[in-house]
Amino acid sequence: MNKITNLSKNDLANAQETAEQSSRRDFFRKTAAYSVSALAAASILSPVKVNAGDDPAIIEEQPWATSLGDPVTKNQYGVPSAYEHNNIRRTSELLSSGNWQASISMCPIHESEGIITPNGLFFNRVHGGVAHIDPNKHRLMIHGLVEKPIVLTMEQLKRYPSVTRIHFIECPANGGPEWRGPQFNSLQFSKGMMSSAQWTGVYIKTILKDLGLKPEALWMLAEGGDSSHMGRTVPIDKVLDDAMIVWGQNGEALRPEQGYPIRLLLPGWEGNLCVKWLCRLEFASEPFYAKEETAKYTVLKPDGKAIQHFYPLEVNSVITNPCPEKPWTDLKKGDLVEISGLAWSGQGTIEGVDISFDGGKNWVEASLEGLVLPKSWTRFSYMYKYEGKSLLLSSRARDDAGFIQPSVKVEREVMGVESVYHRNAIATWEVTEKGEVNNVQVLS
Numbered sequence: 001m002n003k004i005t006n007l008s009k010n011d012l013a014n015a016q017e018t019a020e021q022s023s024r025r026d027f028f029r030k031t032a033a034y035s036v037s038a039l040a041a042a043s044i045l046s047p048v049k050v051n052a053g054d055d056p057a058i059i060e061e062q063p064w065a066t067s068l069g070d071p072v073t074k075n076q077y078g079v080p081s082a083y084e085h086n087n088i089r090r091t092s093e094l095l096s097s098g099n100w101q102a103s104i105s106m107c108p109i110h111e112s113e114g115i116i117t118p119n120g121l122f123f124n125r126v127h128g129g130v131a132h133i134d135p136n137k138h139r140l141m142i143h144g145l146v147e148k149p150i151v152l153t154m155e156q157l158k159r160y161p162s163v164t165r166i167h168f169i170e171c172p173a174n175g176g177p178e179w180r181g182p183q184f185n186s187l188q189f190s191k192g193m194m195s196s197a198q199w200t201g202v203y204i205k206t207i208l209k210d211l212g213l214k215p216e217a218l219w220m221l222a223e224g225g226d227s228s229h230m231g232r233t234v235p236i237d238k239v240l241d242d243a244m245i246v247w248g249q250n251g252e253a254l255r256p257e258q259g260y261p262i263r264l265l266l267p268g269w270e271g272n273l274c275v276k277w278l279c280r281l282e283f284a285s286e287p288f289y290a291k292e293e294t295a296k297y298t299v300l301k302p303d304g305k306a307i308q309h310f311y312p313l314e315v316n317s318v319i320t321n322p323c324p325e326k327p328w329t330d331l332k333k334g335d336l337v338e339i340s341g342l343a344w345s346g347q348g349t350i351e352g353v354d355i356s357f358d359g360g361k362n363w364v365e366a367s368l369e370g371l372v373l374p375k376s377w378t379r380f381s382y383m384y385k386y387e388g389k390s391l392l393l394s395s396r397a398r399d400d401a402g403f404i405q406p407s408v409k410v411e412r413e414v415m416g417v418e419s420v421y422h423r424n425a426i427a428t429w430e431v432t433e434k435g436e437v438n439n440v441q442v443l444s
Contacts, residue, residue: 208239220235247261317344
């Protein structure tokens with residue numbers, strides 16, 4: 001009789017498992033030398049001495065592979081992996097006005113992939129807390145210098161032909177604390193007042209075709225239905241260009257913190273103009289001079305005068321890898337590493353991005369990656385051979401409207417250091433010999 005017939009079922013299973021593991025170890029030991037040489041040839045990673053046959057992560061079955069996972073009914077609305085717990089919006093008391101109902105939470109752009117920000121990570125700015133509005137009771141009133149004033153329910157609004165566009169939204173104070181010098185050794189806090197999404201809604205000009213706009217209508221007031229009743233004035237040229245009323249974000253309804261059920265979207269213009277919880281549009285012959293465009297959101301010049309109606313956002317860029325949150329401390333001399341980042345312009349389409357390793361004395365051109373769209377984030381990339389020496393790493397973007405990012409020195413000569421809004425000077429990271437990354441400014 002064959003000896004195996006004398007084994008119990010458990011003994012047989014254990015024997016099979018031992019044989020399989022032995023076979024896997026033999027396989028990986030035989031191929032370990034090949035794996036190391038392959039890594040060396042690829043040049044992306046440093047050659048490492050690894051014996052895959054001794055790696056428990058390969059040889060041993062992991063807990064998640066030995067038991068059934070969650071049923072599809074567990075999370076009816078999906079959630080991120082628990083291992084992504086650091087990829088969250090963050091707040092700072094320095095950027096708060098004294099309470100969290102009139103504050104901002106910053107997008108973790110150092111963790112962003114591509115040009116779309118997940119809805120749960122989209123930066124959030126509120127002036128009276130997040131309103132929770134019943135869409136069945138919400139109305140949009142359009143009146144003033146129009147031939148046929150109207151009040152629309154959400155169902156009526158969504159009967160208009162919709163459009164879907166990808167655009168960024170940026171608070172004009174993004175980077176504002178750093179006019180005098182670096183304040184945050186963090187990409188998230190220095191540049192995280194922005195995000196990008198795919199928006200679905202209707203062009204306002206489409207609605208106005210039905211209502212009829214009177215010739216003397218030169219300005220539009222947009223008002224929010226939250227407790228702050230945020231109001232901003234928009235010139236009619238922008239309204240008739242690409243201004244949208246949006247109800248969809250990244251394939252789903254707006255989140256409450258993004259203005260559910262509807263918000264205004266003015267592609268490429270100040271985020272503060274993109275009024276949330278939109279409830280009223282009024283057309284007039286003169287600007288309304290609302291609080292947010294008189295007491296705030298003006299640009300202070302060195303002579304003490306402030307510029308009003310200063311709407312489009314300038315060409316800008318920032319390197320997202322490396323950054324203080326993602327240093328190069330694990331690299332070895334000779335490693336190839338990708339330098340990547342984001343570029344954007346509220347006045348057109350990104351045409352190119354240059355990278356400097358010496359604080360702006362010399363520049364090389366990066367590659368633009370993926371979709372390159374107007375008034376949208378654009379990814380750029382450059383492959384670099386790490387040499388283990390200190391660097392002053394900068395990026396400089398240009399757009400098809402003919403604008404290019406200024407140096408800190410040039411921007412200060414024009415605007416001084418007392419402003420808060422519309423800062424788009426070249427951003428620089430100091431990379432130390434150890435691969436640590438710090439926020440610095442190059443003034444020469």
